[in-house]
Amino acid sequence: MKYLLIIGDGMADDPVPALDDKTPLEVADKPVIDDLSRRGLLGSTVNCPKQFEPGSATAIMSIFGADPLKYYHGRGPLEAAAQGIQLADGDMACRCNMVALEDADTPYSQRRILSHSAGSIDGETSDKLVTELWQSPEFAALAREYDIEINPGSSFRHFAVMHHADIDGIRLIPPHDHLGEVIGPLAPSGCAAAEKLGRLQEAAFRFLDRHPLNEARRAAGKLPANGIWFWAEGTAAILPDFAAKYGHTGEVVSAVPLVRGIARLSGLPAPLVPGVTGEIDTNWDGKCQKTIEILSRCDFAALHIEAPDECTHNGDTPGKLQSIAWLDSRETAPIVEYLRSTGEDFRILILSDHKTLTSNRAHDGSPVPFLLYDSRERTCSGRSYTEKNGLAAGVFVPAGTALLDMLFEK
Numbered sequence: 001m002k003y004l005l006i007i008g009d010g011m012a013d014d015p016v017p018a019l020d021d022k023t024p025l026e027v028a029d030k031p032v033i034d035d036l037s038r039r040g041l042l043g044s045t046v047n048c049p050k051q052f053e054p055g056s057a058t059a060i061m062s063i064f065g066a067d068p069l070k071y072y073h074g075r076g077p078l079e080a081a082a083q084g085i086q087l088a089d090g091d092m093a094c095r096c097n098m099v100a101l102e103d104a105d106t107p108y109s110q111r112r113i114l115s116h117s118a119g120s121i122d123g124e125t126s127d128k129l130v131t132e133l134w135q136s137p138e139f140a141a142l143a144r145e146y147d148i149e150i151n152p153g154s155s156f157r158h159f160a161v162m163h164h165a166d167i168d169g170i171r172l173i174p175p176h177d178h179l180g181e182v183i184g185p186l187a188p189s190g191c192a193a194a195e196k197l198g199r200l201q202e203a204a205f206r207f208l209d210r211h212p213l214n215e216a217r218r219a220a221g222k223l224p225a226n227g228i229w230f231w232a233e234g235t236a237a238i239l240p241d242f243a244a245k246y247g248h249t250g251e252v253v254s255a256v257p258l259v260r261g262i263a264r265l266s267g268l269p270a271p272l273v274p275g276v277t278g279e280i281d282t283n284w285d286g287k288c289q290k291t292i293e294i295l296s297r298c299d300f301a302a303l304h305i306e307a308p309d310e311c312t313h314n315g316d317t318p319g320k321l322q323s324i325a326w327l328d329s330r331e332t333a334p335i336v337e338y339l340r341s342t343g344e345d346f347r348i349l350i351l352s353d354h355k356t357l358t359s360n361r362a363h364d365g366s367p368v369p370f371l372l373y374d375s376r377e378r379t380c381s382g383r384s385y386t387e388k389n390g391l392a393a394g395v396f397v398p399a400g401t402a403l404l405d406m407l408f409e410k
């Protein structure tokens with residue numbers, strides 16, 4: 001028996017007026033996933049416990065069987081693990097996004113956040129900007145004083161580690177949930193460490209706003225990467241061992257550090273496929289081939305596709321529909337074809353980790369649909385894979401932490 005997990009990040013949604021009040025999952029062309037859904041078990045689950053902000057950190061942990069209520073101490077350390085960053089006692093790890101702040105004639109704190117990814121900035125420019133920032137005189141002096149280091153992440157996602165940081169009471173805001181809002185009320189707050197991060201964000205703006213690379217981006221009609229944004233803080237994380245928990249092992253294919261970090265902390269290798277971006281221009285075929293290659297030698301493979309989530313944050317509905325269609329035609333279809341060709345039985349779990357809403361471009365923690373297909377075809381839902389059908393089909397799994405038990409028939 002082979003086991004496959006496919007996660008379409010943020011592909012679930014609410015009905016969208018511009019789509020005739022249908023959801024992207026209802027509109028997108030995904031014949032193979034719908035066929036698996038009709039010939040498999042369909043249901044709904046909740047991956048984001050209400051106690052936390054909804055998002056992939058808690059959702060992906062739940063799916064991999066690590067109960068966030070027990071194991072979640074912030075997102076930063078999970079992502080840091082993917083970069084091979086080791087945290088010592090007293091270290092705080094957090095995300096440092098390159099963001100686009102409004103070009104306006106107003107003070108820093110009154111500018112709006114236009115993009116949480118500096119317009120999906122390319123990795124090379126992003127690394128260059130953040131590296132030069134940490135070397136620029138004013139910023140470098142502050143960074144030394146506050147004992148904070150940067151690990152460039154080759155996308156809009158960089159990782160900061162602050163040593164000897166007391167983050168009790170800290171409040172950092174995920175920028176993708178506040179697009180179009182002014183910085184003022186969103187700035188880091190709640191403790192002395194937060195004040196330091198706020199000062200660093202402001203100093204970064206002073207260095208980055210008129211940087212030649214940003215002037216070039218503006219001239220090319222792109223958003224400037226004229227700000228940094230700290231969020232997703234946390235202290236060291238320890239997760240349950242996947243092989244010990246499930247009696248199976250395998251590997252995880254994903255572009256995003258969060259997912260690869262959760263995998264590594266669970267004891268699962270997460271090889272990085274060349275050319276993956278976590279966006280719609282990712283290396284779709286490379287990820288598919290890698291997943292097939294893993295399935296040829298392990299009993300479990302997980303494939304995570306970030307594009308639907310990023311497209312939604314970017315307000316790109318056609319991109320969201322396209323990425324769901326490609327998840328179907330360029331990932332699921334060839335992998336299922338491969339599995340059928342081996343003659344061995346297989347089980348596939350496909351789901352969206354959380355909803356990402358077109359209406360506000362933010363995450364939502366309400367139930368998401370999942371499908372569980374077994375090549376022996378003992379159950380047949382008769383329904384396509386959509387939010388409504390997932391709820392109507394009657395299988396409700398209150399916590400996503402039970403999903404892999406179901407996949408592995410525990």
Ligand SMILES: [Zn+2]
Nearest residue numbers: 010309310356
């Ligand atoms: Zn997201």
